[in-house]
Every structure is written in structure tokens, then in C-alpha cells.
Amino acid sequence: MTELDPVLLAERLIDCPSVTPATGAVFDCLAEMLEPLGFAVHRFIAGEPPEGPVENLYALRKGPEGSRHFAFAGHLDVVPPGEGWSSAPFTSERRGELLYGRGAVDMKGSIASMVSAVAQIPAQAGSISFIITGDEEGPARYGTVPLIEHIRAIGEEPDLCLVGEPTSVNRLGDMAKIGRRGSVNIWLTVKGAQGHVAYPHLADNPIPRLIAMLAELDALVLDEGSEWFQPSNLEITDLEVGNPATNVIPAEARARLSIRFNDLHTGQGLVDRVTAIAQRHGGEARAVISGESFVTLPGAFSTLVAQAVEAETGLSPELSTTGGTSDARFLRAVCPVIEFGLCNATMHKKDEAVAMEDLRVLARIYKRIAEAALGG
Structure with missing residues (x-):
């Protein structure tokens, strides 16, 4: 030795x-x-x-x-x-x-x-x-x-x-x-129609729908914790429009979530739940599950x-x-x-x-x- x-x-x-x-x-x-x-x-x-x-x-x-x-x-x-x-x-x-x-x-x-x-x-x-x-x-x-x-x-x-x-x-x-805990990142996208801010009836602003979507997601209480785990938490980690103009309604708005979850959930179950909320607000969700709890x-x-x-x-x-x-x-x-x-x-x-x-x-x-x- x-x-x-x-x-x-x-x-x-x-x-x-x-x-x-x-x-x-x-x-x-x-x-x-x-x-x-x-x-x-x-x-x-x-x-x-x-x-x-x-x-x-x-x-x-x-x-x-x-x-x-x-x-x-x-x-x-x-x-x-x-x-x-x-x-x-x-x-x-x-x-x-x-x-x-x-x-x-x-x-x-x-x-x-x-x-x-x-x-x-x-x-x-x-x-x-x-x-x-x-x-x-x-x-x-x-x-x-x-x-x-x-x-x-x-x-x-x-x-x-x-x-x-x-x-x-x-x-x-x-x-x-x-x-x-498990980990999942979810990218959210809401599409609209670009147009001039003076003629909003000719455009479709995606930002209010994304804001409403994020408000619903942020208000979620996923659980109160379990025997060996703290409560699961959902965090909004990015919000992006990328609009360089002050007089243009953008065609798209995007956000990202990160969820750390305990043994009361599966990654796919949470993805399905977020996706349903996104779709209810006219959006889409794309997810990467990094690991299960x-x-x-x-x-x-x-x-x-x-x-x-x-x-x-x-x-x-x-x-x-x-x-x-x-x-x-x-x-x-x-x-x-x-x-x-x-x-x-x-x-x-x-x-x-x-x-x-x-x-x-x-x-x-x-x-x-x-x-x-x-x-x-």
C-alpha cells in the first residue's frame, strides 16, 4: 500500500x-x-x-x-x-x-x-x-x-x-x-403579427398574451414539499422580445422557465402542465428535462x-x-x-x-x- x-x-x-x-x-x-x-x-x-x-x-x-x-x-x-x-x-x-x-x-x-x-x-x-x-x-x-x-x-x-x-x-x-430534485427548462413562445403601433387593429401583439401566461405560471403552487424534499419551485429565468423599434408591434415574444421539482412530480408531467397553460394563451412550449428527482x-x-x-x-x-x-x-x-x-x-x-x-x-x-x- x-x-x-x-x-x-x-x-x-x-x-x-x-x-x-x-x-x-x-x-x-x-x-x-x-x-x-x-x-x-x-x-x-x-x-x-x-x-x-x-x-x-x-x-x-x-x-x-x-x-x-x-x-x-x-x-x-x-x-x-x-x-x-x-x-x-x-x-x-x-x-x-x-x-x-x-x-x-x-x-x-x-x-x-x-x-x-x-x-x-x-x-x-x-x-x-x-x-x-x-x-x-x-x-x-x-x-x-x-x-x-x-x-x-x-x-x-x-x-x-x-x-x-x-x-x-x-x-x-x-x-x-x-x-x-429533478430539473426541467422550458422555452415559451407566443407568435403574433407585426404591425405599426398606430394601427393596432392591423397587427397582433403577442406580449400581453405572454404576460398573462407568465402571470398564471408564476402563481402556481406546485406542492408544499414531501418527506425528503423541499417544495418544488418554478422560476421565470428569461423574457425576450428583441424589438429594436419604438413604433413596431413585434411578431413574437419569448420567455424561459426553470423548474426544480421533488418526488411528487415527474419532468414530463410538469412539461404537460406548462404546455397546457401555454396553449391556452396561444403559445407554444419546448422543454428539456435534465433529470428526475x-x-x-x-x-x-x-x-x-x-x-x-x-x-x-x-x-x-x-x-x-x-x-x-x-x-x-x-x-x-x-x-x-x-x-x-x-x-x-x-x-x-x-x-x-x-x-x-x-x-x-x-x-x-x-x-x-x-x-x-x-x-x-
Whole structure:
């Protein structure tokens, strides 16, 4: 067994620029970490522009015949760094107790802790795999979904999976995610007839109909929440006419909605409901369902995660379904999945940073989780 400092591993990953969709050097780096530990690494490219190409990596270290299989999952792509950083976003920098760089928290730091953890677990303990995509921060069409297809094709579905998203809020260990709300985006269009504002009877203004449609949609109360989920919410995220003239009635008006929904709904059910309202106001609706809601009900898996966290931090993590979507929404179709990782305060922000000691503690937590999941 080998001891690998997760801080050093995180620095190597951060130093590889990997704005979504990610390919190339950052995957080279991870492969170079895993292969000496006995992992067979399979990499492949999926998708075409504009949403691709996307690189994906599946690494497996097989245990004895009949042993259990535990998977770590995550992503190496990051959001664009933006302006105003105190240091170069893709040059890791230690300042005090913190390690700075894009991806330090979301989620190259967690992947570094995963690698550090498995380096200390003997191969005879069971099978361990890494399910790593370069397309989680983007459309996610060519990332984890093709990875799952590959895993099923080779017959290597894991028994349990842990996703290393940054779930902790105030302290490492205070929250784990056992589910996520579903997500659907809907584009609304109302068509009219262009004309001169002085002759409205010769035109058909779509804006009042769109306003009435949005007012009805905004007034909807989808539910009051469920046992494991907060209330579903519908938000109007864009409104556009694009009319450059002051004396022209436009021919078309458009808007966009985003709905985050709990287990009382399905994505298609909500699309049908919005579409009916749109049509009642003379409009059309086009939808993209990003994922359905899901929950891994508390049980043996959540218990072993909580015990590992408490052993290293003294905290009993809150089991939550809050926040946005993650690739767990796809992986849950393969096996039970839970998310646990670093504090999320600086993710997607300038000067993203992680406490170096948190990386080391997280590696110990991941080691405990994997060993318990494998039956050790």
C-alpha cells in the first residue's frame, strides 16, 4: 500500500486547465495517478461540437472473484474561472492553510482525496472503480450517460457509488446528499403579427398574451414539499422580445422557465402542465428535462457513510436533498448512490479554495467508506 498526500495530488489536477467540456491533460494526470495503483484505465471521447468533444474515464481495479464492487464518481471539468482572481486560477497556490485554484473544491480536490484513499486499500479488499467525466458542469449529455453505457456493456456495475460533490456547508462532514430534485427548462413562445403601433387593429401583439401566461405560471403552487424534499419551485429565468423599434408591434415574444421539482412530480408531467397553460394563451412550449428527482432512502449505505464521517470529524452529517443537480441523477439507475464531499462555500467563485487539512481528512473518510462498503 502507498500513502499519497491528497494535497499534492490536488495541485497536479488543478494545474491542468479543464474548462468544460474537458479533455486531454487533466485525464492524463489522473490516469498517471491510478495506473501505478493497479487500475486498468479506459478513456474515450464522446460527442461533437458544440456540446463536445467530451473525454470520459473509467478505471477499475478488480478484487477477488465474487467480491463487492464500490465506485467513486466525479468530474474533472470546471466552470470558467472568470476575472479578478488573486492568483492564476490554473496554477495551484498555497496561502496559509488554504489551497487555491479552480476546481480545488468542485471537484478536483475530492478526486485527489479518492485517489489517496484507494492507495491505502489492498486490492484483495474488493473491486474499486472510478467513474470520471469531463462534462458535468456543461450539458452533461456526453459524460456520465456514455460512461454508464460502457459499464453495463462490460458487466461491471458497482454495488454502491459515492459521488464526491462538495456537499458540506459550514464544516467538512456536516451534510451528505441522499437525493436531488429533478430539473426541467422550458422555452415559451407566443407568435403574433407585426404591425405599426398606430394601427393596432392591423397587427397582433403577442406580449400581453405572454404576460398573462407568465402571470398564471408564476402563481402556481406546485406542492408544499414531501418527506425528503423541499417544495418544488418554478422560476421565470428569461423574457425576450428583441424589438429594436419604438413604433413596431413585434411578431413574437419569448420567455424561459426553470423548474426544480421533488418526488411528487415527474419532468414530463410538469412539461404537460406548462404546455397546457401555454396553449391556452396561444403559445407554444419546448422543454428539456435534465433529470428526475430521486432519493436513496436512509439505510445501510447512509449509515456507513455517516459512521465514517463521524469517526473522522465528530459530526453526524445531515442527510439532505437540497441544491442543484449532479451526475448522481444518472448513476442512481445503476446502484444506490450518495454524495459527500468538501465545503461548498467557494465553488464556482473566484479564488476558489480548500482547506488542505480537509483534503487529508476527506481522504481518511473516503477510505473508511470504501472499506465498509466492500465489507471490510
